[in-house]
Amino acid sequence: MATLKEKLSELLPQKQQEIHQLLKEHGDKVISEVTVRQAFGGMRGVKALICDTSLVEPDKGLAIRGIPILDLVDKFPEEIFYLLLTDELPDKEALSSLQKDLQEREEVPSYVWDVLDTMADDAHPMTMLSTAVLVMQRDSLFAKEYRKGISKSEYWKPVLEDSLQLIARLPSIAAGIYRKRFNKGPRIEPDNNLDWAGNFAHMMGVPDPTGDFANMMRLYMVLHSDHEGGNVSAHTCHCVGSALSDPFYSVSAGLNGLAGPLHGLANQECLRFVLALKEKYNGVPTKEQLVDFAWETLNAGKVIPGYGHAVLRVTDPRFLAFRDFGLRVCPDDEVFKIVDLLFNTIPDVLKEHGKAKNPWPNVDAGSGSLLYHFGMKEFDYYTVLFGVSRSLGMLSQIVMSRGLGEAIERPKSVGTDWVKKFVGAE
Numbered sequence: 005m006a007t008l009k010e011k012l013s014e015l016l017p018q019k020q021q022e023i024h025q026l027l028k029e030h031g032d033k034v035i036s037e038v039t040v041r042q043a044f045g046g047m048r049g050v051k052a053l054i055c056d057t058s059l060v061e062p063d064k065g066l067a068i069r070g071i072p073i074l075d076l077v078d079k080f081p082e083e084i085f086y087l088l089l090t091d092e093l094p095d096k097e098a099l100s101s102l103q104k105d106l107q108e109r110e111e112v113p114s115y116v117w118d119v120l121d122t123m124a125d126d127a128h129p130m131t132m133l134s135t136a137v138l139v140m141q142r143d144s145l146f147a148k149e150y151r152k153g154i155s156k157s158e159y160w161k162p163v164l165e166d167s168l169q170l171i172a173r174l175p176s177i178a179a180g181i182y183r184k185r186f187n188k189g190p191r192i193e194p195d196n197n198l199d200w201a202g203n204f205a206h207m208m209g210v211p212d213p214t215g216d217f218a219n220m221m222r223l224y225m226v227l228h229s230d231h232e233g234g235n236v237s238a239h240t241c242h243c244v245g246s247a248l249s250d251p252f253y254s255v256s257a258g259l260n261g262l263a264g265p266l267h268g269l270a271n272q273e274c275l276r277f278v279l280a281l282k283e284k285y286n287g288v289p290t291k292e293q294l295v296d297f298a299w300e301t302l303n304a305g306k307v308i309p310g311y312g313h314a315v316l317r318v319t320d321p322r323f324l325a326f327r328d329f330g331l332r333v334c335p336d337d338e339v340f341k342i343v344d345l346l347f348n349t350i351p352d353v354l355k356e357h358g359k360a361k362n363p364w365p366n367v368d369a370g371s372g373s374l375l376y377h378f379g380m381k382e383f384d385y386y387t388v389l390f391g392v393s394r395s396l397g398m399l400s401q402i403v404m405s406r407g408l409g410e411a412i413e414r415p416k417s418v419g420t421d422w423v424k425k426f427v428g429a430e
């Protein structure tokens with residue numbers, strides 16, 4: 005089977021031709037409209053972006069290149085990266101070639117550690133991750149090639165190189181951040197006998213006598229890898245990349261979006277909520293106590309973290325995958341039990357509350373409890389794990405965008421007065 009680069013060299017011209025034909029024959033057809041509510045409401049549901057890597061159907065959840073995420077839970081994240089880019093899972097040979105390629109690129113330049121060492125002791129780990137990615141911009145091959153005057157049809161090649169470079173280094177960087185920021189001792193050297201996520205788990209140094217923590221990391225990296233193109237991190241990365249800013253600039257920007265409490269930070273908020281319940285009721289609460297606590301939260305004008313979604317209208321299959329893992333690995337863990345109890349309680353409360361369009365759990369409702377079970381109690385770090393995983397999706401989307409010659413983003417904005425006049429409001 006072909007390597008990633010060979011496969012893309014074969015696929016991209018075909019895809020370009022397909023798009024060229026589509027635009028020529030149907031370029032002026034309308035695929036979406038925008039209501040006033042959507043324009044003021046985060047463009048929810050407006051179809052104005054192209055993303056071929058994955059799709060989130062409101063009633064089904066995430067599918068990567070047409071494969072439901074629950075059918076991919078036993079794959080390595082490297083396999084998912086190959087799938088995101090090429091529409092095919094790699095065979096053994098292509099997978100080991102990709103893994104070898106990543107291992108060869110994994111050394112983190114010393115200036116990255118120097119920069120991280122100068123940051124404040126209480127810097128948020130997401131700030132550290134985004135900064136580390138940004139400082140590596142000086143190594144961008146795309147930026148160098150662009151300056152030399154590379155042809156537009158070749159853009160994707162150095163972008164792929166940058167992407168592989170970044171993916172290869174992210175586990176060491178993220179693990180280094182974990183150990184430094186939370187005083188876990190010196191950095192741990194990578195073990196080249198391990199796969200990408202297994203190595204990440206190893207370098208974090210979380211005790212793992214059963215190997216389940218490494219399995220959890222593999223699952224975590226697969227489940228968070230991509231969620232189509234309109235979510236804040238993917239869209240931000242896409243937008244920045246559309247200015248031909250290189251992958252380092254683009255991913256760093258995407259990570260900053262992921263750091264928001266309504267997006268990637270929700271997993272830590274969610275665990276806080278679960279632990280507050282545990283503390284208040286001194287263990288696993290009863291269903292009635294849980295209902296009371298949920299109403300107290302809602303009546304205080306706060307959201308129930310881990311529930312609701314901008315697109316999904318069913319239980320997030322990624323939550324189900326984590327729940328399944330928890331039921332196998334730690335069914336008696338009190339924190340996990342509360343997560344499970346919440347799953348059986350919150351949807352009815354939110355339905356009665358009547359505001360959230362989706363009363364079901366999203367991916368963040370369960371992941372934190374599993375990390376906590378393995379002794380990773382540093383909540384501020386959880387979004388970093390999300391960020392490392394989501395980089396797979398952000399980077400595959402950028403490679404595709406450059407490969408397909410997408411234009412710089414420039415939607416039209418209008419003022420409130422314009423809207424009022426246009427709709428004939430008083």
Ligand code: AMX
Pocket residue numbers: 265266267268269270271302306307308309310311312313314315359360361362366367368
């Ligand atoms: N608890 C209470 N109220 C909720 C709610 C929840 N879990 N989810 C939505 N609502 C409320 C909204 O705040 C909004 O209220 P408003 O009309 O007073 O502003 C109303 O229901 C309608 O919102 P919506 O259309 O259903 O959701 P949205 O697309 O505006 O927002 C999301 C989606 C995820 C931000 C929202 O459901 C939320 O805040 N959930 C809790 C935080 C969370 O779990 N985020 C993680 C998302 C996944 C991720 O990116 N990691």
